[in-house]
Ligand SMILES: Cc1cc2nc3c(=O)[nH]c(=O)nc-3n(C[C@H](O)[C@H](O)[C@H](O)COP(=O)(O)OP(=O)(O)OC[C@H]3O[C@@H](n4cnc5c(N)ncnc54)[C@H](O)[C@@H]3O)c2cc1C
């Protein structure tokens with residue numbers, strides 16, 4: 001599996017560190033809504049198909065990336081900088 | 094019902110083995126059952142067997158989308174053990190080991206359960222402390238555990254690199270003598286045959302594609318072979334749990350699916366006679382009766398429904414194998430494969446009624462569901478029959494995540510790839 005890092009180009013999986021589902025939204029830290037916190041901490045959509053997920057290019061430029069990858073085939077469909085994606089709202093579900 | 098005996102073997106050998114009955118029938122699914130079990134893996138088949146045997150519920154169908162043994166029950170490295178720390182786990186897995194000890198007799202099918210022991214190598218003083226603490230917890234819970242010094246390890250497993258110059262020198266090891274291995278296919282076939290003989294319909298090539306509902310209540314399933322109704326519907330689909338929950342309208346669940354790879358080498362003469370694990374990384378290995386070394390390591394570490402992994406993990410596992418047993422460096426690999434693991438948020442399983450009325454759920458097995466097969470089937474059948482948990486599965490609820498009552502052996506928190 002190769003992940004095309006926007007800085008470094010296509011690099012081997014072994015250079016990246018997986019950080020999981022990117023569609024979770026943390027409740028407001030002041031929130032005491034137990035249901036919302038439980039859902040954020042423990043529940044995942046775990047799709048069979050396209051999955052939006054965070055990776056860090058830990059063995060390269062160390063940038064955090066937002067990757068869309070098919071969990072049935074491991075095909076990487078899109079890669080963006082996590083920060084840019086979050087700032088324009090694209091990281092939200 | 095002892096169809097397999099020395100006498101029957103002899104008789105069939107003399108008649109050219111032409112008169113054996115198929116181990117299970119191939120029935121057409123009926124329009125309705127008392128209980129439907131989705132998933133013909135080890136857990137689904139064991140559940141069907143114990144429903145029939147312990148509770149007299151025989152109007153049961155097991156629906157399997159492929160063939161029996163096509164899932165993780167036929168893909169694992171067959172280690173059976175109960176060397177756990179937390180009391181809930183010790184109780185459950187010790188109960189399972191006890192069922193394993195009598196399983197071949199119980200099923201009249203040789204599952205080749207071999208109590209050859211499991212040795213966890215420790216490589217640092219803190220790891221040794223941790224293992225000894227776990228050993229004490231095992232003894233406390235009524236199980237068995239022994240601490241071995243390097244000299245004792247050298248006698249038991251001569252191939253281990255015990256030199257001080259090793260990258261991770263071995264300073265001792267925790268042995269559970271009653272642990273061991275079993276033949277995974279035989280476990281599926283043995284339970285299937287025993288359940289079939291008690292009247293359970295095992296329906297292969299029958300994929301569940303949706304649930305039939307009456308309001309909130311689940312009253313049956315839609316399948317590739319038509320609709321089938323049931324009073325109770327039990328789900329035991331391991332790595333496919335989230336997909337089945339999705340069909341029931343539950344699109345967020347405390348499970349992630351990950352790929353785990355395993356490997357087998359070419360056959361060699363007897364080399365190791367127990368299961369050995371490497372604590373400098375994560376590796377477990379044993380030698381099969383055919384002579385191949387059977388081993389595996391960590392998950393690949395990313396969500397996956399592909400039953401195959403990637404090369405970095407292969408390299409890592411081989412590196413660990415050679416660090417532990419330098420003598421195997423030139424051995425050739427025969428096969429490797431992958432299976433989809435239902436990784437839960439605390440590393441422990443869920444065996445409970447729900448989450449919807451009429452539904453029962455068995456999942457979250459992570460790396461370790463093979464050893465659990467008998468206890469899982471026994472306690473899941475109990476839960477389905479009586480609508481309340483057995484003492485051994487009572488802590489393994491789905492609601493534990495909401496209540497903060499997680500059972501997290503390693504204290505890793507809700508990051509499934511770390512369990
Ligand atoms: C490489 C590897 C090594 C392992 N090593 C060990 C080990 O050493 N010790 C240990 O204790 N555990 C081990 N495990 C874990 C163990 O194999 C699993 O936890 C256990 O087998 C899961 O339960 P099961 O047997 O019921 O699962 P499975 O055999 O996977 O059964 C689930 C079944 O559900 C079926 N299914 C899915 N969706 C549908 C549908 N829609 N309709 C109908 N049927 C469906 C699947 O086809 C499958 O047959 C290992 C697993 C792997 C992959």
Ligand SMILES: [Zn+2]
Pocket residue numbers: 005006007008009057060061062063
């Ligand atoms: Zn990079």
